[in-house]
Structures are given as C-alpha cells and as structure tokens.
Amino acid sequence: MYPRQYFACPIEALPDLLYSAAYDVRTLEDDVPAECLLTDAIAACAAAVHRCHDVRGLDARTMPSTVNTLALVPSGLGKGTSFSCFFQAFNAHATENHLQAIEAQDGQVQEKGKGKAREQDGLILQEVSYRALMECLHGINRNTTIQHEDGSSFLESDLVRKYIDKLTQTWSGNPPLKHKVYRTDLIAVGGRCSFGFRIQPKLYYPVLKKTSNASFHQGLWPRAIAACYDPERFQTPITYMPVPRSTGGMADLTARLEELLAQADERHAAGLTDRMIVVLGKEAATFMHELKFRMKQWRHTEYADIDEAAARAWENTLRVAAVFHIVCVGKGEISLEMVERAWIIVEWSLTQHRLIFVEANRPPPKPVLVRLMKAPKPPEHQQRLNADMQFMLDAICARAAYYQRERVLVGEVMLLSGFHQTRFLKTLGWLITGGYVEMEGNGEHASVRLTQPRFLGIAQGFSQSVYHGK
Numbered sequence: 001m002y003p004r005q006y007f008a009c010p011i012e013a014l015p016d017l018l019y020s021a022a023y024d025v026r027t028l029e030d031d032v033p034a035e036c037l038l039t040d041a042i043a044a045c046a047a048a049v050h051r052c053h054d055v056r057g058l059d060a061r062t063m064p065s066t067v068n069t070l071a072l073v074p075s076g077l078g079k080g081t082s083f084s085c086f087f088q089a090f091n092a093h094a095t096e097n098h099l100q101a102i103e104a105q106d107g108q109v110q111e112k113g114k115g116k117a118r119e120q121d122g123l124i125l126q127e128v129s130y131r132a133l134m135e136c137l138h139g140i141n142r143n144t145t146i147q148h149e150d151g152s153s154f155l156e157s158d159l160v161r162k163y164i165d166k167l168t169q170t171w172s173g174n175p176p177l178k179h180k181v182y183r184t185d186l187i188a189v190g191g192r193c194s195f196g197f198r199i200q201p202k203l204y205y206p207v208l209k210k211t212s213n214a215s216f217h218q219g220l221w222p223r224a225i226a227a228c229y230d231p232e233r234f235q236t237p238i239t240y241m242p243v244p245r246s247t248g249g250m251a252d253l254t255a256r257l258e259e260l261l262a263q264a265d266e267r268h269a270a271g272l273t274d275r276m277i278v279v280l281g282k283e284a285a286t287f288m289h290e291l292k293f294r295m296k297q298w299r300h301t302e303y304a305d306i307d308e309a310a311a312r313a314w315e316n317t318l319r320v321a322a323v324f325h326i327v328c329v330g331k332g333e334i335s336l337e338m339v340e341r342a343w344i345i346v347e348w349s350l351t352q353h354r355l356i357f358v359e360a361n362r363p364p365p366k367p368v369l370v371r372l373m374k375a376p377k378p379p380e381h382q383q384r385l386n387a388d389m390q391f392m393l394d395a396i397c398a399r400a401a402y403y404q405r406e407r408v409l410v411g412e413v414m415l416l417s418g419f420h421q422t423r424f425l426k427t428l429g430w431l432i433t434g435g436y437v438e439m440e441g442n443g444e445h446a447s448v449r450l451t452q453p454r455f456l457g458i459a460q461g462f463s464q465s466v467y468h469g470k
Helices: 016-028 034-049 079-086 088-105 130-137 152-156 164-172 201-211 249-269 282-298 304-310 313-328 336-359 380-403 410-417 421-434 459-467
Strands: 053-056 062-064 068-072 143-147 177-181 184-189 192-199 224-228 276-278 437-440 447-450
Touching (some): 016 034, 016 249, 034 068, 034 088, 034 224, 034 249, 034 313, 062 313, 079 088, 079 249, 130 177, 164 177, 201 336, 249 313, 282 313, 282 336, 380 421, 380 447, 421 437
Parallel strands (some): 053 276, 068 192, 068 224
Antiparallel strands (some): 177 184, 437 447
C-alpha cells in the first residue's frame, strides 16, 4: 500500500447502486461534473444512514456514521439537478411529514395507539443557525442534516462564524450540546448533524483568504469529503463514465433511501433511541489496521501540508464504508470491498483538500518582465584592446581622408597613434586578423588600407571571438 495522487475523480469507486444512480443524473445533464455526483451520492446516503446506525472501529469504541461533504463547482453545470435527484427521497418524506403536521394541527387527524410517539427528526434543516440546530437536536439521539444547493448563506451563518466547534462536535458525537436562550435549556445528547456544502469556487476562495483558512485549521473542512471542479484555476481531466452494470439507476437508490427513512421513523415512533452498530468483517478489519499504521507515517511526509485532513482520513474511510454497506447490503459485516472503495474516495479527497486549501491560496505568479540583455562587459585588457583598435582605425581613416588616398604608410599611423612599438604592432596585428585592415609592402614602404567601416560596432564581440580563436 502506498499513497496515490489521483487527478481524475474516481466515481467508479462508488458501489454499483450509487454509480448507476449517478449515471442516470449524467444522462439528464451531461455537464454535471463527476465530482458533484460523487459528493451528492455520499451526502444523501450518509444523511439516511446516520439516523439509526453507528459504526464500530478496531476496538470496542463506536463512532457516528455521519459524513460531511464539500464540493466546489462553478455555476450553471447542474449542481441543482444533481442535488434534487439524490435528495428526492428526503424532499418527498419531508413533504409528507409537513402535511401530516398541518392536518394534525387542524384537528383532521386523531392520534391513535398507546403511548406518545416521538416527534419526527428534522430531515433537512432549512434555517441555518445554532438556535435552529439545537431545537432540532434537542433530546436523545436526534438527527438532522444541512444540505443547500448553494452554500453561500451557510458561510454567513452564526454556525460557521461563532459556533463552528459545535458542528465538529456533532460529527464526533460527544459530548452533549447545551444551549440556553431566554430561560430555555436545549440539550442534545447523541445528536447527529451532517452537512453537504456546495458553492462556486470564486465565492469560496475569498472567504478562505479573508479568514486565513481559520475554518480549515479549526477542523470543520478537514472532516469533509472534498471535491474541487475548477477548470479555470486547475487542469481538470475529463471523467468518463461507462455504462453501469446494474440497470436500476436512480429509482432503485431512491427506493432504498425511502426504506431507510421509513425504518428510522418506525424506530422513533416506537421510542427506540439506541442506534444499531455496524462492525467490520475480518478482512476489512485487517485492511483498516494496515491503513491506520500507514497514515501515521504519511501524515508527516506525504500529507504534511494538509495534516488536518489526513488526520481524519482513516475515520472518514470507516464511515464511508459503513454508509456503503448499509445502503447497498443492509446486513452483516462490512466487507473488504466496501472499505477499499471508501479508501479510494478518501485518498482522492486528500488531493482535493490540497487543491482547495493549499494551491488555491497561493498568490498568482507575477508576470515575467522581458528585458533586453546587455552584452557582458569584457575583461579590462579586452576593453583596452578595443579602444586601441578603434583609435588606430580613426587615425588611418583621418590620414587617408587628408591625402585623399586609400593607403596610408604604417610609419605615419604609428606616429599619429603615439603608441609604443610593441603596443602598436599588437594592435595592428589584431586589426589585420579581424579583417578590418590589410597590409602591403615591407619596411619603410609598408602601408595599410581599411577594408571595413572604421567604427567597431561589434568591437566587444569581435575582440572576444578573435581573442579566443572562435
């Protein structure tokens, strides 16, 4: 086992029932990103499962099966379609409960049977505030979920601004929540609250920058299964979704979620508040043992920049596996297949955490200023040689112009330059080698003639190339 960096969304890791439902949504709108489908499928299933089920880890301790999700998706790509399809069972169930409550208030429905039925849980919390959350969870082992098609209002709520630790507490399960307002004591024992957060990237990044990632460091977002579809900022590969093996699609998933919701209502009506415990199978427990050992090593090496999210990866894997098992199997122990599918998704989610909370917060690169490079300054002896060569060319040109002839005697040039004989001969030799002058005759009758313009426009390059023999 080793850490893998996923670039494409591993939506094929969903169990067949959930993948088939996601494929149905993609057929309705082919623009819906796989990242959105994956997180919505998990959010809907977890919201139904955590009402009556907890999961046991490698020891006797149990934890909630609550799973939070975070999806960054631009506007106009079908977030609403995905949300309405996966949560249609919740919407229908809530509508039915609302109608029954209205009829009961009007006196049209008379309660029958012995004992007092437990008040229904708030399936989807509409009003996002700490007071509303506590009113919904007040009591023993009550449940709710916060799901919004666009989560801008969630970021502005007092839950995120003032009571962010209460949301993390409902994810962890303990201790009980207490709230007192206007002499009213609200106490939630064993309350469960999941949230599914969907927002446009351009609305989310400024909030993170403004708060210096405070909500991430406080532990709210590291507990979530994250997904980032932001093609403007990151290279997002196209996720191909092959035809599913099962043909039930969204209809089968909706029916299964309705069954789980009805089962929870029956238990609540009967006054049963204890949650059923889901346990790992032998092979699944072995896998989770190894994963726990590996994550202790990887947290400070492979995932050091997102240590907060890596610290919850093992627990999220266990929770997602429990959700998959209850929805798709419903009985027995969690299998190896389910924990492997869950780990693929959680491992991919860690790469999404890095995109959202590390890469997206980096300042944009500064534009590169293109400047013309200056020619390197030659060494001191080359600078002197260039000056001597230019001065001698000037002297040759002036003497030739005065006598109106091409050739000038070497003795006259030496006299005009004022150079010592050794210095003069060296300079003249470089001019002849470079092809700037040519020499004829010997002794007193030796003369030179210009073969190129007298200005050394490339004097530095000439002297270096000739000097080094290039």
